Amino acid sequence: MSLLPLNALRAFEAVARLKSFKEAAKALFVTQSAVSHQVRHLEEFLGVALFDRSGARPEILPRGQELARTLSLSLAEIEAACKRVRRAGEAQPLVIAAIPSVAICWLIPRLSRFRQAHPDVALRVVYAIHGQEIDFRGTHFAFVFADSPPVLPGVRVLAFLPGESAPVCNPSLLPALGEGPPSAAGIKAAGLLYDTDTSAWHAWFARVGSGIEPGEAGPVFEDFNLLRAAALAGQGVALCPLAMIQDDLDAGRLVQLSPVTVLENYGYYLLASDPPPADLAENAQAFQDWAFRERDGEGA
Incomplete structure (x- = not known):
């Protein structure tokens, strides 16, 4: 059997995939007549028609659809294999x-x-x-x-x-909290910021044992980075994982208001x-x- 007409197969696959000789030509950066010529060449090679040309525009036949599906999968596999080989020659990150x-x-x-x-x-x-x-x-x-x-x-x-998480805030809120260690009531009065839901604050107030409930929810932030940004901006008190804000604490951008922590598990x-x-x-x-x-x- 003679060598497969690879250019013709590629042109045919593009026509079948894009459902247009004109669009296939654009995709392949060739003329429409060149695509038509390649498809004719493939049909001659196979000895069967792939399109019904009896109407105003060619319609792909079932045998052509089957060939197109196989070609699309094969070309995708070839492209993937080429990418793998190319990457193999590069430093992998x-x-x-x-x-x-x-x-x-x-x-x-x-x-x-x-x-x-x-x-x-x-x-x-x-x-x-x-x-x-x-x-x-x-x-x-x-x-x-x-x-x-x-x-x-x-x-x-x-x-x-x-x-583990503890309540923290911007130092600008400290004057409103009064002298000495802030009370649970004072922390609540400064405005609570929530990460996803209110459960962590409920757990913190219960652990403090003050009998105080968080009350109506303040702003809820669906991402910790949003919560941290709000705390840094002085918008209230947030329960933050100490490991994630240690740099903020060391730099004085945030202050820890209580040694009581939650989420130790x-x-x-x-x-x-x-x-x-x-x-x-x-x-x-x-x-x-x-x-x-x-x-x-x-x-x-």
Whole structure:
């Protein structure tokens, strides 16, 4: 059998997919007559017609539809294989997924130190969305927040940071709270900011034992970074994970109003693909070691 007419097959697939000789010509950057010629050439090669040309415009026949489906799948597989081969010749990045709070408050502010220490390690940082499954076929590490260690096949789970939360606010609100440690009533009067729902504040007031209820809900923020921004702007008191706002506390941008905490059962975990791809194993170990040094305050 003679060699397959690859250009003709490509032209035919484009016509079938776009349902137009004119649009196929545009997509292939050739003239419409050139597309028509290639389709005729393919029909001659196969010895059968692929279009019914008895009407005003050609209509693809069932045998042509079947061939088009197979061609579309095959061309897509060829394109994917070419991309894989092209990527194989390039340095593969270490893909780090992080929930927004970790990405904004912890990872990115420190990441320049990793890059300085490991300039040859290519990185790609993406969001991990809370509640959505992470595909560890293309992700090598993920920072997540959970009330217990996740159990995932092919993933090593490392406890990373505590999740306990305490009430904090902008220092500009302190005068309204009076002298000495703020009372539960004073904290409530300063205005409560909520993260997703009111449950954490209910738990905090119950733990304080003051008999005070949070009352009517203040603003509810569906993302921790929004909650933190509101607290930084002096819009009220927020229950924030201390691990995520430690830099804000150290810099005086936020102040902790009480030693009483909630959500101690929650924690931040570093999930690691196990084992990592062989060609990234050294880079993966370097990132993991760096992350824990930073956590322990050894990176600054």
